Amino acid sequence: MKKGLALILLLSFVPLANACYNPMDSLAVEVRLNRPGISYDLSPLLNAENIIIDNGTIIYRSHYDERVGVILREINSSLWIRIQIPAKSFESAYAYASFESPLLISNESFERIKALGWEVKNYTFRKGSLYVQISPRKGNECKSDSDCSIGGCSGEVCTTRELAREIVTPCVYKEWYSCLRLTSCGCYNGLCTWKPTLEFEKCLKEHGVDPSKVIKLPLAEVYIAVYGKEKPGEEDVVELKALFEELGISCVLDNLQFKAEITNSPEGVIDPYSFNFSKALEIELKWLRENGIIEISDEDISAIVNVAERGKAGQNSHIGWYKKNGIYTWIPYDESDKPLLVKCASPPFNISIPKGEIVLKSSSTPSQSRAQGEVCGPALILGLLLVPLLFRK
Structure with missing residues (x-):
């Protein structure tokens, strides 16, 4: 029974x-x-x-x-x-963990992740016994680029059309503002933001600016599973860290706690x-x-x-x-x-x-x-x- x-x-x-x-x-x-x-x-x-x-x-x-x-x-x-x-x-163990984080994934990131040996399908990543599922959430600020506009003294802020008319910022020019010519202000994942591009992100980093501080990102839920083990091994952590570095969230692994589960499935x-x-x-x-x-x-x-x-x-x-x-x-x-x-x-x-x-x-x-x-x-x-x-x- x-x-x-x-x-x-x-x-x-x-x-x-x-x-x-x-x-x-x-x-x-x-x-x-x-x-x-x-x-x-x-x-x-x-x-x-x-x-x-x-x-x-x-x-x-x-x-x-x-x-x-x-x-x-x-x-x-x-x-x-x-x-x-x-x-x-006929019992198999697996370790799992989940967290939420602002997350930016560009097409270039997908290609670099594939080069690391990960199988990529939509927002699912597999490599050996490792499984990562990302569930992006959308904002509700905008539906199209026309809902967004540029504001601020130096035109450095991308926000909704309503807020753009009201926002006031200090008239102090910063070197990283020159990076804005590499992108455009528009609707991205339901948020009014400077749109992410490889050149834009690279330029921000060269000026010592974290792209996530400039590009508005919705929260995403990240689920991790390590099959066949009750906790990730050192090699698993290395693989996950390399993946998360491409996603810009490698620091989360330092304090992430995994739980163990036993399932009624065969262990080879x-x-x-x-x-x-x-x-x-x-x-x-x-x-x-x-x-x-x-x-x-x-x-x-x-x-x-x-x-x-x-x-x-x-x-x-x-x-x-x-x-x-x-x-x-x-x-x-x-x-x-x-x-x-x-x-x-x-x-x-x-x-x-x-x-x-x-x-x-x-x-x-x-x-x-x-x-x-x-x-x-x-x-x-x-x-x-x-x-x-x-x-x-």
């Missing part, structure tokens, strides 16, 4: 796009080779050493990392290949955030091709690997040959045109991995027939629901 309740609680936090979800999907990547023209022949594996075959499911050790399993399944004439990190427990035998799922899948696809088990082009392998990442597994999120904007391509199923997302839940499973590396026997007899990938319908759901029964819990 407790396990069932825990699973329900876990699923309540899963987006609708991942409604058919197994917690082990977070430790895996999976591709369905359903593109017409791709064929496979599993017979070389049937007599191989160091392999587990259970009711048609084939498991062997990864050629990329011996601690990881490779799972092959045939469902409705399609071969599914899954890279799976086994779980060492290795860190899934630093594990290179795309490389592991690439190596396996090439090994299977070299040994005559699949026929697939370099172009297909490259396209599959390009979208392969942690969590792209399971009925709704696996990678396959599907339409996107009317054109077939290799993409996660939930990103395809009108995917039939299945609302289902299955309990976490674990896998046994053979002790040694797989060894193919030269005496194995190839099958006379090859199966060609084709798009199949909802019939595969039944097979997927039976998958957990194939593995040792």
